[in-house]
Amino acid sequence: MGAPRVLFVNQTGVMSGAEYVLANLAAHWPGASAFLLEGGPLADVLRRQGLDVVVAPSGAQLGAIRRDRTLLAALPLVRRLQKLVFAIAAAARGHDVVYANSQKAFLLCALASFFFRRPLVWHLHDIMNERHFGGMQRRLQILLANRRAASVIVPSRAAADAFIEAGGRAERVRVVPNGIVLTPPQAVDRASLGLPQGPLVGVFSRLAPWKGQHVVLDALKALPDVQCILVGSALFGEDAYRQELEATVEREGLGERVRFLGQRNDVPVLMQAVDGVIHSSIDPEPFGLTIVEAMLAGTPVIATDCGASSEILDGGKAGKLVPPGDADALAKAVRDLFSDPRPFRERATVGRERVNAVYGVDTMRETIARIVKAAAG
16 A cells, blocks of 8 residues: 555644654645644644645643643533544544644543544654653543553653553554754854854753753853853743743843843754853653754753663763753763763764764654554555
8 A cells, every 4th residue: 555644633733842753744745634632833834845734623722631630621621622532533534544743732632533434643842750640631631542542652672661551452562762853963153053152052842940051050040151042932931941041140140141042943053163062951851852963963962861861862872861850960061061062062973973874854653654554454
């Protein structure tokens, strides 16, 4: 058979990690369509790639269902959720496989699967544990995955282990690392980017407490000669955290050394312009797309040793690992980077080679295409 006709379903229209993966995956997929529960930039990206995109008019309030809260929060939205389930079921009938790319999308698709009778693939971009999901939600997601999903795709062994430990069926899990477009590094000029000279590190992540930007600010207090750019915004109702970070910068006198750059479309260039990239998450992450992007840029990486970071960095061979939430250890690693950069550059060379071998977007597409074709068959 040819390529299965896939309906990609995603909750948010904001471009974050899972959405970049979806955009890379869906590009050039014959006969594919997308059903988005919320409008936003993702819809425009997918349309430019040639997909037929439907945006559910009633999906905008799904943010009320927090994955770390009880499902009782969803009770006021039952009628809206019911309409979404039927809309997904109707859209699925013109396709061979339904591909849920987010947690809420999978929940709705699993319920809709009782009506559309098409294979369902779940791309799980989360660590399925109590730190990220409420107990009732976790049990329901696992139950539906075991009963309704043909395959559960995860980006790392860490995510696979968490899913299985929560009760997920191991035979359903497929580990497929997230892939990025492999582009060669280019010459960059800090001045043209508006960046300062001197020791400079960068943090590239949405602003959220579990992403650990506050730990970076704590470390900078012990690094008076080091400057830092924070690239990313508070995307999912985390504006209070951004305000806390800004208050810390002002209170600690870091205003001359810390810059908030917000969302940028030139992240690869910025990564090449800094001396080091810090990945500061304090909770386990299922993947670390910014780690891979920094490795491709050939820039030294300092990452917290939790979740998939060690897996991506090959146990520290491709980057420096530090304990999560430890500002002193992070400060020491940054200090070591500038006092003796040679071992960090050696790791960066290993990192770039590892990305080209393991984390290319074509490898991801080909692997997932085989999984989807198997589900359709």
